[in-house]
Amino acid sequence: MTPARILVAEDHPMNLMFIEKLLAKQGYEVHTVTDGTEVLPALQRERFDLVLMDIAMPVMDGIEATRSVRQAGNMITDKNVPIIAMTAHAMKGDREQFLAAGMDDYIGKPINSDNLCNMLLKHLQRARRAAECASASSPA
Incomplete structure (x- = not known):
């Protein structure tokens, strides 16, 4: 099975380096962008x-x-890609705000490697099951 491909959007160089090394060590294929404006083009390309x-x-x-x-009409093939928020300032009501924006979950910073690993497994397994169901139900 090919490794899961993860896009990391993070502007802080030290956080980016830490997350990138952590994910690579766990066997994920990691791609990075440093601003929200780079996310949409990255998801349109790959x-x-x-x-x-x-x-x-x-x-x-x-x-x-x-x-x-x-958003509809943005040329992204998989608009349902799991998106996990990362934030150092999780306050009451933030989770609801993140979910309302279309995020699937969130993890606090500083990132705990065990928490991140569990979060990734949970959402990657769910995404793979959804993809399998979609391909099984599509006409041959």
């Missing part, structure tokens, strides 16, 4: 199994980027 999306990025934050991904 297919990813999951997106890790920083919330506080310059120019376009993670919430706005997620809304753009989920």
Whole structure:
């Protein structure tokens, strides 16, 4: 089985390096962007199994980027790609705001490797099951 392809949107160089190394060590294929404005073009060029999306990025934050991904007519093949918010400032009501924007879940920073691993497994398994169901129900 090919490794899952993960797009990481993170503007802080140290966080990006940490997450990239952590994911690569776990066997994932990692691609990175440093701003929300780069997410949409990346998802239009390539297919990813999951997106890790920083919330506080310059120019376009993670919430706005997620809304753009989920929007109809944007030339992204998989508008249902799981998007996991990453934030250092999780406050009451944030989870609801992230879900309302179209995100599937969130993880707090600093990133705990065990929590991230469990989160990825949960959402990647769900995404693979959905893809299998979609291909089984499509006409041959």
